[in-house]
Amino acid sequence: MHRLFALLLAxxxxxxxxxxxxxxxxxxxxxxxxxxxxxxxxxELETTIFKPDGDGPYPLVVINHGKEFGNPKFxxxxxxxxxxxxxxxxxxxxxxxxxxxxxxxxxxxxxGGCNIAGNGLAQAADIDAALAxxxxxxxxxxxxxxxxxxSHGGLSTMALGTTEQAGVLGLINFAGGLRLDRCNGWEAxxxxxxxxxxxxxxxxxxxFYGDNDSYWPKKTIDEMHAxxxxxxxxxxxxxxxxxxxxxxGMFSQQDGLAIWWPEVEKFLIELGLPVGQLPASGTxxxxxxxxxxxxxxxxxxxxxxxxxxxxxxxxxYPRAFAASGNGRCGYAWGGEDPxxxxxxxxxxxxxxxCKLYAIDDEITWRNEATN
Numbered sequence: 001m002h003r004l005f006a007l008l009l010a011x012x013x014x015x016x017x018x019x020x021x022x023x024x025x026x027x028x029x030x031x032x033x034x035x036x037x038x039x040x041x042x043x044e045l046e047t048t049i050f051k052p053d054g055d056g057p058y059p060l061v062v063i064n065h066g067k068e069f070g071n072p073k074f075x076x077x078x079x080x081x082x083x084x085x086x087x088x089x090x091x092x093x094x095x096x097x098x099x100x101x102x103x104x105x106x107x108x109x110x111x112g113g114c115n116i117a118g119n120g121l122a123q124a125a126d127i128d129a130a131l132a133x134x135x136x137x138x139x140x141x142x143x144x145x146x147x148x149x150x151s152h153g154g155l156s157t158m159a160l161g162t163t164e165q166a167g168v169l170g171l172i173n174f175a176g177g178l179r180l181d182r183c184n185g186w187e188a189x190x191x192x193x194x195x196x197x198x199x200x201x202x203x204x205x206x207x208f209y210g211d212n213d214s215y216w217p218k219k220t221i222d223e224m225h226a227x228x229x230x231x232x233x234x235x236x237x238x239x240x241x242x243x244x245x246x247x248x249g250m251f252s253q254q255d256g257l258a259i260w261w262p263e264v265e266k267f268l269i270e271l272g273l274p275v276g277q278l279p280a281s282g283t284x285x286x287x288x289x290x291x292x293x294x295x296x297x298x299x300x301x302x303x304x305x306x307x308x309x310x311x312x313x314x315x316x317y318p319r320a321f322a323a324s325g326n327g328r329c330g331y332a333w334g335g336e337d338p339x340x341x342x343x344x345x346x347x348x349x350x351x352x353x354c355k356l357y358a359i360d361d362e363i364t365w366r367n368e369a370t371n
Contacts (some may be wrong), residue, residue, distance in 0.1 A: 018209050021195030022317050024081070026361050027088050028053065031077070034097060036107075036129035043100045045126055046077060047133075050084045050094040052278055056139035059146070059273055060167075061087045063096045065128055066151030067178070070179070072102045072109040080150070081316045082254050086261060091278045093140050097130035099123055099156070114183035117193035120159030127160045135167065142167045144273060150174040151215065155193065158228075162200035169271040171205040172264060173235075174251040177224065179215050191223040198233025205235045205266045208260055210247020238263050254314055296357055297365065299325050303327040317360050322346040324354045 023029040028051045033044040052058055065078035077098060085092045101109030127147065135142040145167040149157030154176020161171050178184040178193075203208035209221045216224075225237050240259050243250045250256035265275045299305035305327060312321040312331035319333035320342040330345025332338035339356060346354035357365045 020362075021077075024050070024107055024317060024361070027051070027085060029079075033105075033131075034130055034133045036100065036126045041089065041107075043105060043126075045097045045099065045130060046102075046104040047095060047097040047130060048077060048079055049096075050088050051090055051139060052088050052093070052247035054139075057141040058091055058093045058139060059144035060140045061092045061094050062127065062130060062134065062145065062154050063094060064123075064146045064147070064153030065096065065098065065102070066153050067102075067109075072230070075102050078101045079316070080252060082257055083251060084313060085150075085314060086257060089277050091274050091276075093134075093137075095130060095134050099125060099126040114180055114186065114189065115156070116178050116180065116186070116189045117159070117196045119178055120155040120193060120197070121162070123156035124160040124163070127156060128165070139277060140200070144169065146170050146173070146268070146271070146273070148172040149176055151176060151248065152178050157240075158194065158197045158201070158205065161203045161205065164202060168203060169273065169336070170267060171203050172267065173205055173207045174249050175209055175213055175215065177216055177220075178209070187217075187220045187223070190220065191227040194233070195227035195231040196223045198228035198231035198235070198255055201228075201233045203234070205233070206249070206263065207235050207237045208240060208263070209237065210240055210243045210250060212242040212246060213248045214246045215248050236267075254311065280301070296321075296323060298325055298327055299329055302327040302329065312358070319360060320356055321358045322354045322356050324350050324352040326350055326352050328352070328354065330354070 023031070026250050030049050031049050032049060034047045036043045036045050063080050063083065068075050071345050078096050080096060098105045100107035100133060110119065110122040112122055131145065134140050145170055147157050147160060149155070154173040155178050157171050158173055158176060164250065183189065207225060210220055213221070225235060225267055228235050240247070243256065243259065250259060268275050299309060305323065308329055308331050312319060312333070314333070315333035318338050319331065320338040321329070321331040322342040323329045324346055328346055328350040330348070331341045332341035332345060339359060342356065343354050355365065357363065
């Protein structure tokens with residue numbers, strides 16, 4: 001048993017068990033475990049990978065997650081499905097590592113007391129390990145890498161930028177920071193952390209912050225950016241105003257895509273990276289049909305249904321879309337029985353039969369019906 005355990009530790013990568021969570025086949029989703037650290041301090045990082053069809057090599061986007069309230073071990077695996085789908089459509093591999101102590105990653109979360117700058121640098125060590133693994137993947141172009149972070153992941157991304165990272169061309173920071181209410185003067189410490197990262201920073205960065213962020217007052221945001229730039233950091237701020245009830249989560253939401261993608265597209269072009277959508281590969285007829293709203297029966301004349309269908313295509317598993325013969329439709333995702341909920345939404349204002357068109361990535365129109 002001890003020899004088996006030692007053998008498992010020696011493996012650089014553990015593939016997630018086949019009976020694990022449902023993976024998005026349209027995005028070639030997989031879960032791997034990546035080694036971080038050495039000796040007694042080795043941890044295995046639960047890491048999600050999305051990729052385009054084909055062998056590549058494709059440029060890489062690494063997305064670093066935030067920290068939710070409570071025990072990091074209970075934080076779910078981050079997938080950022082809206083952003084991941086958009087990058088894969090543009091020909092990028094997406095890697096999302098869960099850092100030590102988060103979700104199913106081993107080890108413990110490194111708190112670091114009230115030292116915000118040190119906390120970010122400790123988190124960056126796990127990102128460095130994920131990048132090292134990514135560079136070994138044959139379908140990754142190790143010379144074309146962009147590192148992205150949201151909230152705590154944004155702080156960690158900017159911390160990573162203080163070290164030389166082969167192939168990294170730029171950083172993107174979505175509402176980055178670390179709020180430590182228990183620490184007196186945490187706002188000033190946060191600004192000092194970004195000043196430190198600016199002083200040692202090696203990469204240009206693009207920042208997104210909103211006016212109604214529940215974590216960062218606007219004054220704190222301005223101070224973070226000013227301190228970073230004054231110390232020598234190269235950061236362009238996108239102050240996009242208010243977003244729904246809380247701009248902190250803009251990056252994760254479908255409605256946020258229209259805010260951040262045009263600016264990210266400009267940034268990628270500046271870095272000499274591709275932004276055009278990949279042509280359909282033709283390897284999976286159902287997936288190709290799934291992406292085409294014009295193929296869905298009975299919704300061509302309904303703007304609402306076409307919009308709902310796009311939301312369905314961009315939704316996470318489990319999901320279902322239903323349509324009727326008179327231009328009514330409904331979709332549902334997550335929770336219990338999305339098939340029934342999609343049918344119920346479709347039938348809410350029609351007496352016609354509603355029929356399931358698609359479930360997850362499978363088109364079921366030809367053999368699914370309900371009264």
